Amino acid sequence: MTAELRIGRRTVELARPRKVLFPDDGITKADLADYYQRVAARMLPHLRGRPLMLERHPDGIDDSGFMQKDIPGHFPDWVAHAELPKEDGTVDYVLCEDTASLVYLAGQACVTPHRWLSRADRPDHPDRLVLDLDPADGEDFATVRRAARRLRALLDELDLPSQVMTTGSRGLHVVVPLQRRDTFDEVRAFGRELAGLLAARYPDELTTEVRRRARRGRLYLDVQRNGYGQTAVAPYAVRARPGAPVAAPLDWAELDDPGLTARRWTLADAGRLADRDPWDTPRGRSxxxxxRRLDALREDEGTGPGEGG
Structure with a gap:
């Protein structure tokens, strides 16, 4: 069985619309497509122009699924794409420019689109810095909320705007809009030193130590997503977990809610997610x-670039 959806000027074919993708919840492929159509106006500004890695689960989320970079040959020619270099060749990435494309991806059992932090026209110059905050084993979510607030305070000191979102998985992402003047290497170096200073300020709770055993129960400030070809979950994306949790943008005040978790919002909240707009659109900063401001702070506090682990 195939359903046909008319979206704008496009006709999107949805094969096997009754296929259950979330067995514990009875959520079908048609439900997933309906969700993405309803939140498209909010989600598309975070996707347009960005190469995507597609997390596909054609047999449902109980199957391991697979990650897809190259656009498949059977995709219709109206789905945009961009061929970008990699170490030993090129990859032809999907771009999601309109609602029809987003719904088509859902019809291909793409549960979660993961986006680059740069755009295809300047792929080595990110316009986002992302810091990933996941709780340590056994820690409650209050530690994550507290770390996010402390990170925001430091970013304010550096005159940088910041946004916060649930990941729909374990933690929070803090997102910093940037100008597209600096390379990934420069941005990641800044992110590492930013995380190092924050960890030095709160050494009992935060760490930049990559090795799990060396973290000793502290929350890891992860900046590893900030590299060429790396991705982060897109705002409003559904995660392949029971309950269909969603990566949801938050207002900073929502961190004061003691009941907040990484899976607070789900596919069932499509209407509320489509109606709310907690993020402003600050201009990217350098x-x-x-x-330079971070270096001055580190000098004042006597924190070297390698400290804070």
């Missing part, structure tokens, strides 16, 4: 200028 990572280089912020890096």
């Amino acid at each position: 990572a280089k200028a912020a890096h």
Whole structure:
């Protein structure tokens, strides 16, 4: 069985619309497509122009699924794409420019689109810095909320705007809008030093130590997503977990809710997610200028670039 959806000027074919993708919840492929159509106006500004890695689960989320970079040959020619270099060749990535494309991806059992932090026209110059905050084993979510607030305070000191979102998985992402003047290497170096200073300020709770055993129960400040070809979950994306949790943008005040978790919002909240707009759209700032201010702070506090682990 195939359903046909008319979206704008496009006709999107949805094969096997009754296929259950979330067995514990009875959520079908048609439900997933309906969700993405309802939140498209909010989600598309976070996707347009960005290469995507598609997390596909054609046999449902109980199956391991697979990650897809290259656009499949059977995709219709109206789905945009961009061929970008990699170490030993190129990858032809999907771009999601309109609602029809987003719904089509859902019809291909793409449960979760993961986006680059740069755009295809300048792929080595990110316009986002993402810091990933996941709770340590056994820690409650209050530690994550507290770390996010402390990170925001430091970013305010550096005159950088910041946004916060649930990941729909374990933690929070803090997102920093940037100008597209600096390379990934420069932005990631700044992110590492930013995380190092924050960990130095709160050494009993936060760490930049990559090795799990060395973290000793502290929350890891993860900046590893900030590299060429790396991705982060897109705002409003559904995660392949029971209950269909969603990566949801938050207002900073929502961190004061003691009941907040990474899976607070789900596919069932499509209407409320489509109606709310907790993020403003701040202009991106210079990572280089912020890096200079960070160096001055580190010097004042006597924190070297390798400390804070």
